[in-house]
Amino acid sequence: MNGIGRFLVVGGGVAGIAVSKHLIDQGQxxxxxxxxxxxxxxxxxxxxxxIVFRRMTxxxxxxxxxPYCESFYGFFENTAKQQLFFPITIRRFFSSEQERQxxxxxxxxxxFKKYLNVILAEDIDYKRANNPFGSGRLNGAAYxxxxxxxxxxxxxxxENGRVIQEHFDFIQFDPxxxxxxxxxxxxxxxxxxxxxxxxxYFRKLPVEYTKGETITVLAKELKISDSxxxxxxxxxxxxxxxxVGATYVYGTLNDTVxxxxxxxxxxxxxxxxxxxxxxxxxxxxxxxxxxxxxPIIGEHPEFEGLFIFNGLGTKGYMxxxxxxxxxxxxxxxxxxxxxxxxxxxxKIL
Ligand SMILES: Cc1cc2nc3c(=O)[nH]c(=O)nc-3n(C[C@H](O)[C@H](O)[C@H](O)COP(=O)(O)OP(=O)(O)OC[C@H]3O[C@@H](n4cnc5c(N)ncnc54)[C@H](O)[C@@H]3O)c2cc1C
Numbered sequence: 001m002n003g004i005g006r007f008l009v010v011g012g013g014v015a016g017i018a019v020s021k022h023l024i025d026q027g028q029x030x031x032x033x034x035x036x037x038x039x040x041x042x043x044x045x046x047x048x049x050x051i052v053f054r055r056m057t058x059x060x061x062x063x064x065x066x067p068y069c070e071s072f073y074g075f076f077e078n079t080a081k082q083q084l085f086f087p088i089t090i091r092r093f094f095s096s097e098q099e100r101q102x103x104x105x106x107x108x109x110x111x112f113k114k115y116l117n118v119i120l121a122e123d124i125d126y127k128r129a130n131n132p133f134g135s136g137r138l139n140g141a142a143y144x145x146x147x148x149x150x151x152x153x154x155x156x157x158x159e160n161g162r163v164i165q166e167h168f169d170f171i172q173f174d175p176x177x178x179x180x181x182x183x184x185x186x187x188x189x190x191x192x193x194x195x196x197x198x199x200x201y202f203r204k205l206p207v208e209y210t211k212g213e214t215i216t217v218l219a220k221e222l223k224i225s226d227s228x229x230x231x232x233x234x235x236x237x238x239x240x241x242x243x244v245g246a247t248y249v250y251g252t253l254n255d256t257v258x259x260x261x262x263x264x265x266x267x268x269x270x271x272x273x274x275x276x277x278x279x280x281x282x283x284x285x286x287x288x289x290x291x292x293x294x295p296i297i298g299e300h301p302e303f304e305g306l307f308i309f310n311g312l313g314t315k316g317y318m319x320x321x322x323x324x325x326x327x328x329x330x331x332x333x334x335x336x337x338x339x340x341x342x343x344x345x346x347k348i349l
Contacts, residue, residue, distance in 0.1 A: 004028060005186030005332075008178075010168045013041035014146075014316050015309050016191035017153030018072070018324035020161060026332045030161035031183075032154070033168045038255055039150070040193050041316065043285030045214060045235060045243050046144035048318040050115050053092055053229065056102035058112070060294075065318050066140060072321035073144055080152035087142045091126070093230035093272060094133035103136045115140045129228060129272050141227070143235060144317050170200055175303045187331060189307040194253060194286045202308050204348045205296055208289045210314070211252050213261035214245030215269075216281035222273060232268035241280065244269045257282040289313040297327050298343030307331065308343060 007023050009016045012034025020030045048069055050062040059065075073085035094100040103119060106112040117123075117137040124134035154163050168180070178185045190199055196207050220240045228234040235243045247261045262282055269277065288311055290296055296311040309327060312320055323341065330337040 008180055008185045008188045009191060011191035012154050013039050013193055014320045015312055018320040019189055019191055019309055020157045022325045022328035024160045026328055032157050032163045035167040036165055040285045040287055042147050042150050043283045044146050045245055046146040046317045048142045050140050056106050065322050068322040076152040079156050082148055084145050084149045085142055089226045090138040090141045090229050091135050091226045092138055093131055093135045097133055100134050175306055178305050187305045189309055191309045193288045196310055201300055201306055205346055206291050207311055209253050210287040210289045211249040212246040212287055213257055213284045214243055215262055215265045215279050217242050217244055217277040218280050219275050219277035222275045228272055230272050255284050255286050257284045287314055295341045296343050297341045
Protein backbone atom coordinates (compact mmCIF):
# COMPACT_ATOMS: atom_id res chain seq x y z
CA MET A 1 0.00 0.00 0.00
CA ASN A 2 1.18 3.56 -0.66
CA GLY A 3 0.30 6.81 1.07
CA ILE A 4 -1.82 7.31 4.13
CA GLY A 5 -4.30 4.67 5.16
CA ARG A 6 -6.82 4.13 7.89
CA PHE A 7 -6.15 1.17 10.21
CA LEU A 8 -8.18 -0.54 12.89
CA VAL A 9 -6.21 -2.38 15.58
CA VAL A 10 -8.16 -4.82 17.77
CA GLY A 11 -6.50 -5.40 21.17
CA GLY A 12 -4.66 -3.06 23.48
CA GLY A 13 -1.92 -5.21 25.01
CA VAL A 14 1.77 -4.86 24.17
CA ALA A 15 1.05 -6.25 20.66
CA GLY A 16 -1.69 -3.75 19.78
CA ILE A 17 0.22 -0.83 21.31
CA ALA A 18 3.46 -1.70 19.45
CA VAL A 19 1.65 -2.14 16.12
CA SER A 20 -0.29 1.13 16.59
CA LYS A 21 2.86 3.04 17.57
CA HIS A 22 4.67 2.01 14.39
CA LEU A 23 1.66 2.66 12.16
CA ILE A 24 1.39 6.18 13.60
CA ASP A 25 5.16 6.67 13.15
CA GLN A 26 4.59 5.85 9.47
CA GLY A 27 1.93 8.56 9.23
CA GLN A 28 -1.06 6.18 9.25
CA UNK A 29 -4.42 6.91 10.90
CA UNK A 30 -5.11 4.46 13.73
CA UNK A 31 -8.15 3.48 15.75
CA UNK A 32 -7.52 0.92 18.50
CA UNK A 33 -10.38 -1.01 20.07
CA UNK A 34 -9.76 -2.77 23.36
CA UNK A 35 -12.21 -4.33 25.77
CA UNK A 36 -9.63 -4.11 28.61
CA UNK A 37 -10.38 -7.62 29.82
CA UNK A 38 -8.12 -10.65 30.38
CA UNK A 39 -5.07 -8.72 29.31
CA UNK A 40 -1.93 -10.84 29.59
CA UNK A 41 0.18 -7.72 29.18
CA UNK A 42 -0.83 -6.30 32.58
CA UNK A 43 -0.28 -9.60 34.41
CA UNK A 44 3.17 -10.09 32.86
CA UNK A 45 6.25 -9.36 34.90
CA UNK A 46 7.90 -7.81 31.85
CA UNK A 47 11.27 -9.54 32.21
CA UNK A 48 13.57 -9.34 29.18
CA UNK A 49 16.05 -12.18 29.62
CA UNK A 50 18.61 -12.74 26.86
CA ILE A 51 19.57 -16.31 27.84
CA VAL A 52 17.70 -19.62 27.96
CA PHE A 53 19.47 -21.01 30.98
CA ARG A 54 19.21 -24.77 30.90
CA ARG A 55 21.33 -25.15 27.76
CA MET A 56 22.81 -21.66 28.03
CA THR A 57 21.67 -20.61 24.57
CA UNK A 58 20.73 -17.15 23.43
CA UNK A 59 17.07 -16.30 23.23
CA UNK A 60 15.70 -16.04 19.66
CA UNK A 61 17.03 -12.90 17.85
CA UNK A 62 17.96 -11.35 21.19
CA UNK A 63 20.76 -9.22 19.74
CA UNK A 64 18.17 -7.52 17.51
CA UNK A 65 15.32 -7.37 19.99
CA UNK A 66 16.98 -6.10 23.17
CA PRO A 67 18.60 -2.91 21.84
CA TYR A 68 15.34 -1.97 20.15
CA CYS A 69 13.42 -2.48 23.42
CA GLU A 70 15.52 0.16 25.10
CA SER A 71 14.53 2.82 22.57
CA PHE A 72 10.91 1.64 22.30
CA TYR A 73 10.23 1.67 26.06
CA GLY A 74 12.41 4.78 26.39
CA PHE A 75 10.02 6.54 24.02
CA PHE A 76 7.08 5.82 26.35
CA GLU A 77 9.15 6.80 29.39
CA ASN A 78 9.46 10.23 27.80
CA THR A 79 5.78 10.52 26.99
CA ALA A 80 4.72 9.28 30.45
CA LYS A 81 7.53 11.12 32.27
CA GLN A 82 8.09 7.98 34.31
CA GLN A 83 10.73 5.23 34.32
CA LEU A 84 9.30 2.08 32.70
CA PHE A 85 12.43 0.18 31.59
CA PHE A 86 14.79 -1.09 34.32
CA PRO A 87 18.11 -2.75 33.45
CA ILE A 88 18.82 -5.53 35.96
CA THR A 89 21.48 -8.12 36.70
CA ILE A 90 20.23 -11.69 37.03
CA ARG A 91 22.04 -14.09 39.34
CA ARG A 92 21.45 -17.56 38.00
CA PHE A 93 21.87 -20.47 40.43
CA PHE A 94 22.93 -23.46 38.37
CA SER A 95 20.68 -26.48 38.52
CA SER A 96 23.51 -28.96 37.79
CA GLU A 97 27.26 -29.27 37.22
CA GLN A 98 26.49 -29.58 33.53
CA GLU A 99 24.76 -26.21 33.45
CA ARG A 100 27.71 -24.54 35.14
CA GLN A 101 29.96 -26.21 32.55
CA UNK A 102 27.84 -24.76 29.71
CA UNK A 103 28.28 -21.29 31.20
CA UNK A 104 32.05 -21.76 31.62
CA UNK A 105 32.33 -22.84 27.98
CA UNK A 106 30.40 -19.83 26.71
CA UNK A 107 31.54 -17.01 29.01
CA UNK A 108 34.66 -16.31 26.92
CA UNK A 109 32.90 -16.50 23.56
CA UNK A 110 32.67 -13.25 21.63
CA UNK A 111 28.92 -13.64 21.01
CA PHE A 112 28.10 -14.33 24.71
CA LYS A 113 30.54 -12.00 26.43
CA LYS A 114 28.17 -9.09 26.77
CA TYR A 115 25.70 -11.29 28.66
CA LEU A 116 27.67 -13.87 30.69
CA ASN A 117 30.06 -12.56 33.32
CA VAL A 118 33.10 -14.70 34.05
CA ILE A 119 32.27 -16.90 37.06
CA LEU A 120 34.32 -15.81 40.09
CA ALA A 121 35.12 -17.69 43.30
CA GLU A 122 32.54 -15.53 45.10
CA ASP A 123 29.85 -16.65 42.64
CA ILE A 124 30.61 -20.28 43.42
CA ASP A 125 30.64 -19.57 47.18
CA TYR A 126 27.73 -17.13 47.17
CA LYS A 127 26.15 -17.83 50.56
CA ARG A 128 23.07 -15.65 50.60
CA ALA A 129 20.99 -18.32 48.89
CA ASN A 130 20.93 -22.08 48.48
CA ASN A 131 23.68 -22.59 45.97
CA PRO A 132 24.79 -26.22 45.55
CA PHE A 133 26.24 -25.85 42.02
CA GLY A 134 27.41 -22.24 42.14
CA SER A 135 25.98 -19.20 40.38
CA GLY A 136 26.72 -16.81 37.53
CA ARG A 137 25.80 -13.17 36.93
CA LEU A 138 24.04 -12.18 33.73
CA ASN A 139 24.19 -8.71 32.17
CA GLY A 140 21.91 -7.17 29.58
CA ALA A 141 18.61 -8.18 31.17
CA ALA A 142 15.88 -5.69 32.02
CA TYR A 143 12.27 -5.54 33.06
CA UNK A 144 9.38 -3.30 32.05
CA UNK A 145 6.83 -1.95 34.56
CA UNK A 146 3.94 -3.45 32.65
CA UNK A 147 0.84 -1.72 34.05
CA UNK A 148 2.22 1.83 33.69
CA UNK A 149 3.57 0.89 30.25
CA UNK A 150 0.13 -0.21 29.01
CA UNK A 151 -1.39 2.99 30.43
CA UNK A 152 1.30 5.12 28.78
CA UNK A 153 0.98 3.25 25.47
CA UNK A 154 -2.80 3.54 25.27
CA UNK A 155 -2.68 7.22 26.28
CA UNK A 156 -0.17 7.97 23.54
CA UNK A 157 -2.17 6.07 20.90
CA UNK A 158 -5.28 7.97 21.96
CA GLU A 159 -3.48 11.30 21.69
CA ASN A 160 -2.10 10.47 18.24
CA GLY A 161 -4.98 8.39 16.93
CA ARG A 162 -8.02 7.08 18.75
CA VAL A 163 -8.66 4.46 21.46
CA ILE A 164 -12.15 3.07 21.97
CA GLN A 165 -12.84 0.94 25.00
CA GLU A 166 -15.36 -1.66 23.88
CA HIS A 167 -15.73 -5.27 22.76
CA PHE A 168 -15.13 -5.66 19.01
CA ASP A 169 -18.35 -7.26 17.80
CA PHE A 170 -17.78 -9.49 14.75
CA ILE A 171 -21.46 -9.29 13.81
CA GLN A 172 -20.93 -5.62 12.97
CA PHE A 173 -17.87 -6.31 10.81
CA ASP A 174 -17.80 -6.80 7.03
CA PRO A 175 -14.47 -8.47 6.14
CA UNK A 176 -14.81 -7.78 2.37
CA UNK A 177 -15.08 -3.98 2.80
CA UNK A 178 -13.15 -4.11 6.08
CA UNK A 179 -15.96 -2.08 7.52
CA UNK A 180 -16.66 -1.95 11.25
CA UNK A 181 -19.95 -0.25 12.12
CA UNK A 182 -20.00 2.86 9.86
CA UNK A 183 -16.29 3.07 9.07
CA UNK A 184 -14.28 1.28 6.36
CA UNK A 185 -10.55 0.67 6.91
CA UNK A 186 -7.58 -0.04 4.64
CA UNK A 187 -6.34 -2.63 7.11
CA UNK A 188 -7.64 -4.38 10.22
CA UNK A 189 -5.02 -5.90 12.52
CA UNK A 190 -6.09 -8.38 15.16
CA UNK A 191 -3.88 -8.31 18.28
CA UNK A 192 -6.28 -10.06 20.64
CA UNK A 193 -3.94 -12.36 22.54
CA UNK A 194 -5.90 -15.42 23.69
CA UNK A 195 -9.08 -13.57 22.63
CA UNK A 196 -8.31 -14.88 19.12
CA UNK A 197 -10.24 -17.97 20.14
CA UNK A 198 -13.43 -15.96 19.39
CA UNK A 199 -12.20 -14.57 16.06
CA UNK A 200 -14.07 -16.29 13.18
CA TYR A 201 -11.30 -15.47 10.65
CA PHE A 202 -8.27 -16.64 12.63
CA ARG A 203 -9.58 -19.00 15.30
CA LYS A 204 -8.30 -22.09 13.45
CA LEU A 205 -4.73 -20.96 14.09
CA PRO A 206 -2.95 -23.15 16.63
CA VAL A 207 -2.66 -20.44 19.29
CA GLU A 208 -2.26 -22.35 22.56
CA TYR A 209 -3.05 -21.16 26.05
CA THR A 210 -0.42 -21.31 28.74
CA LYS A 211 -1.63 -20.10 32.10
CA GLY A 212 0.86 -18.39 34.38
CA GLU A 213 0.67 -17.28 37.99
CA THR A 214 2.94 -15.04 40.05
CA ILE A 215 3.01 -14.06 43.70
CA THR A 216 4.37 -10.94 45.36
CA VAL A 217 6.11 -11.45 48.69
CA LEU A 218 7.25 -9.11 51.43
CA ALA A 219 10.64 -10.42 52.63
CA LYS A 220 12.27 -7.87 54.94
CA GLU A 221 15.53 -9.75 55.46
CA LEU A 222 16.22 -10.74 51.86
CA LYS A 223 17.75 -7.39 50.85
CA ILE A 224 18.81 -8.17 47.27
CA SER A 225 18.98 -5.83 44.30
CA ASP A 226 19.78 -8.45 41.62
CA SER A 227 17.08 -10.74 40.30
CA UNK A 228 17.55 -14.37 41.43
CA UNK A 229 16.81 -17.18 39.04
CA UNK A 230 16.50 -20.87 39.71
CA UNK A 231 13.27 -22.86 39.19
CA UNK A 232 11.58 -19.44 39.43
CA UNK A 233 12.63 -15.83 39.20
CA UNK A 234 12.65 -13.42 42.14
CA UNK A 235 12.46 -9.83 40.99
CA UNK A 236 13.04 -6.96 43.48
CA UNK A 237 10.24 -4.39 43.32
CA UNK A 238 11.33 -1.99 46.09
CA UNK A 239 10.23 -1.65 49.74
CA UNK A 240 11.35 -5.25 50.49
CA UNK A 241 8.81 -6.68 48.04
CA UNK A 242 9.62 -9.23 45.32
CA UNK A 243 7.64 -10.63 42.41
CA VAL A 244 8.07 -14.42 42.18
CA GLY A 245 7.06 -16.44 39.15
CA ALA A 246 5.95 -17.99 37.12
CA THR A 247 3.96 -21.20 36.77
CA TYR A 248 3.13 -22.92 33.46
CA VAL A 249 -0.15 -24.76 33.01
CA TYR A 250 -1.01 -25.73 29.45
CA GLY A 251 -4.36 -25.72 27.70
CA THR A 252 -6.61 -23.70 29.99
CA LEU A 253 -8.42 -20.41 29.52
CA ASN A 254 -9.28 -20.18 33.21
CA ASP A 255 -7.27 -17.22 34.48
CA THR A 256 -8.15 -17.24 38.17
CA VAL A 257 -5.47 -17.50 40.85
CA UNK A 258 -5.18 -20.89 42.56
CA UNK A 259 -3.93 -22.34 45.82
CA UNK A 260 -1.81 -24.84 43.82
CA UNK A 261 -0.12 -22.00 41.98
CA UNK A 262 0.66 -20.19 45.21
CA UNK A 263 2.03 -23.32 46.90
CA UNK A 264 4.22 -24.15 43.89
CA UNK A 265 5.70 -20.64 43.86
CA UNK A 266 6.22 -20.52 47.63
CA UNK A 267 8.08 -23.84 47.49
CA UNK A 268 10.30 -22.56 44.69
CA UNK A 269 10.95 -19.30 46.53
CA UNK A 270 11.91 -21.20 49.71
CA UNK A 271 14.14 -23.59 47.75
CA UNK A 272 16.31 -20.62 46.77
CA UNK A 273 16.14 -18.20 49.67
CA UNK A 274 15.57 -19.68 53.17
CA UNK A 275 14.16 -16.35 54.34
CA UNK A 276 10.96 -15.42 56.17
CA UNK A 277 8.29 -13.79 54.02
CA UNK A 278 4.59 -13.04 53.66
CA UNK A 279 2.62 -13.41 50.41
CA UNK A 280 0.92 -10.07 49.78
CA UNK A 281 -0.46 -10.53 46.28
CA UNK A 282 -1.10 -13.09 43.53
CA UNK A 283 -1.84 -12.74 39.82
CA UNK A 284 -2.81 -15.07 36.97
CA UNK A 285 -3.08 -14.69 33.21
CA UNK A 286 -2.92 -16.65 29.96
CA UNK A 287 0.00 -16.42 27.56
CA UNK A 288 -0.84 -16.82 23.85
CA UNK A 289 1.72 -19.44 22.79
CA UNK A 290 2.26 -21.49 19.59
CA UNK A 291 3.44 -25.04 18.86
CA UNK A 292 6.78 -23.89 17.39
CA UNK A 293 7.32 -21.06 19.89
CA UNK A 294 7.24 -18.39 17.19
CA PRO A 295 4.63 -15.64 16.87
CA ILE A 296 1.97 -15.73 14.16
CA ILE A 297 1.99 -12.65 11.99
CA GLY A 298 0.58 -11.97 8.54
CA GLU A 299 -2.36 -11.41 6.23
CA HIS A 300 -5.40 -13.64 5.96
CA PRO A 301 -5.09 -15.89 2.86
CA GLU A 302 -8.64 -15.06 1.72
CA PHE A 303 -9.52 -11.61 3.07
CA GLU A 304 -7.21 -8.91 1.83
CA GLY A 305 -6.27 -6.35 4.47
CA LEU A 306 -7.10 -8.58 7.47
CA PHE A 307 -3.97 -9.22 9.51
CA ILE A 308 -3.01 -11.02 12.68
CA PHE A 309 -0.21 -10.22 15.14
CA ASN A 310 -0.35 -12.82 17.90
CA GLY A 311 1.32 -15.81 19.58
CA LEU A 312 3.87 -13.71 21.49
CA GLY A 313 4.19 -16.48 24.09
CA THR A 314 6.40 -16.00 27.12
CA LYS A 315 8.45 -13.14 25.66
CA GLY A 316 5.92 -10.63 24.38
CA TYR A 317 7.65 -7.68 25.99
CA MET A 318 10.97 -8.48 24.38
CA UNK A 319 9.86 -9.39 20.87
CA UNK A 320 6.74 -7.29 20.17
CA UNK A 321 8.42 -3.87 19.67
CA UNK A 322 10.80 -4.81 16.84
CA UNK A 323 8.47 -7.39 15.25
CA UNK A 324 5.76 -4.72 15.13
CA UNK A 325 8.15 -2.30 13.46
CA UNK A 326 9.13 -4.92 10.85
CA UNK A 327 5.51 -5.96 10.30
CA UNK A 328 4.34 -2.36 9.77
CA UNK A 329 7.24 -1.79 7.40
CA UNK A 330 6.03 -4.73 5.39
CA UNK A 331 2.41 -3.70 5.13
CA UNK A 332 3.13 0.00 4.55
CA UNK A 333 6.41 -0.13 2.59
CA UNK A 334 6.51 -3.72 1.26
CA UNK A 335 9.72 -4.50 3.12
CA UNK A 336 10.52 -8.22 3.51
CA UNK A 337 9.45 -9.71 6.82
CA UNK A 338 10.77 -12.46 9.15
CA UNK A 339 9.64 -15.68 7.47
CA UNK A 340 9.79 -17.67 10.72
CA UNK A 341 6.76 -15.81 12.05
CA UNK A 342 4.68 -15.97 8.88
CA UNK A 343 1.06 -16.98 9.27
CA UNK A 344 1.35 -18.98 6.03
CA UNK A 345 3.13 -21.83 7.88
CA UNK A 346 -0.30 -22.83 9.22
CA LYS A 347 -3.48 -23.78 7.37
CA ILE A 348 -6.49 -21.77 8.45
CA LEU A 349 -9.04 -22.33 5.70
C1 LIG B 1 2.09 -14.78 34.59
C2 LIG B 1 2.68 -14.25 33.31
C3 LIG B 1 3.97 -13.74 33.34
C4 LIG B 1 4.54 -13.24 32.16
N1 LIG B 1 5.80 -12.73 32.23
C5 LIG B 1 6.35 -12.21 31.11
C6 LIG B 1 7.64 -11.63 31.18
O1 LIG B 1 8.25 -11.57 32.24
N2 LIG B 1 8.17 -11.13 30.02
C7 LIG B 1 7.49 -11.17 28.84
O2 LIG B 1 8.02 -10.69 27.82
N3 LIG B 1 6.26 -11.71 28.75
C8 LIG B 1 5.69 -12.24 29.85
N4 LIG B 1 4.45 -12.81 29.78
C9 LIG B 1 3.84 -12.97 28.44
C10 LIG B 1 3.18 -11.70 27.97
O3 LIG B 1 2.22 -11.33 28.89
C11 LIG B 1 2.54 -11.92 26.58
O4 LIG B 1 3.50 -12.38 25.67
C12 LIG B 1 1.95 -10.61 26.03
O5 LIG B 1 1.41 -9.82 27.04
C13 LIG B 1 0.89 -10.88 24.99
O6 LIG B 1 0.42 -9.61 24.58
P1 LIG B 1 -0.82 -9.44 23.60
O7 LIG B 1 -0.93 -7.99 23.35
O8 LIG B 1 -0.66 -10.37 22.44
O9 LIG B 1 -2.09 -9.99 24.42
P2 LIG B 1 -2.86 -9.30 25.64
O10 LIG B 1 -1.96 -8.56 26.53
O11 LIG B 1 -3.69 -10.39 26.25
O12 LIG B 1 -3.81 -8.23 24.96
C14 LIG B 1 -4.90 -8.58 24.14
C15 LIG B 1 -6.00 -7.55 24.36
O13 LIG B 1 -6.99 -7.73 23.35
C16 LIG B 1 -8.26 -7.58 23.93
N5 LIG B 1 -9.28 -8.23 23.11
C17 LIG B 1 -9.37 -9.53 22.76
N6 LIG B 1 -10.47 -9.74 22.02
C18 LIG B 1 -11.08 -8.53 21.90
C19 LIG B 1 -12.29 -8.08 21.25
N7 LIG B 1 -13.10 -8.93 20.56
N8 LIG B 1 -12.62 -6.78 21.36
C20 LIG B 1 -11.83 -5.90 22.04
N9 LIG B 1 -10.67 -6.28 22.65
C21 LIG B 1 -10.32 -7.57 22.59
C22 LIG B 1 -8.07 -8.24 25.31
O14 LIG B 1 -9.11 -7.86 26.19
C23 LIG B 1 -6.71 -7.69 25.70
O15 LIG B 1 -6.85 -6.44 26.35
C24 LIG B 1 3.83 -13.29 30.93
C25 LIG B 1 2.52 -13.76 30.92
C26 LIG B 1 1.95 -14.24 32.10
C27 LIG B 1 0.54 -14.75 32.07
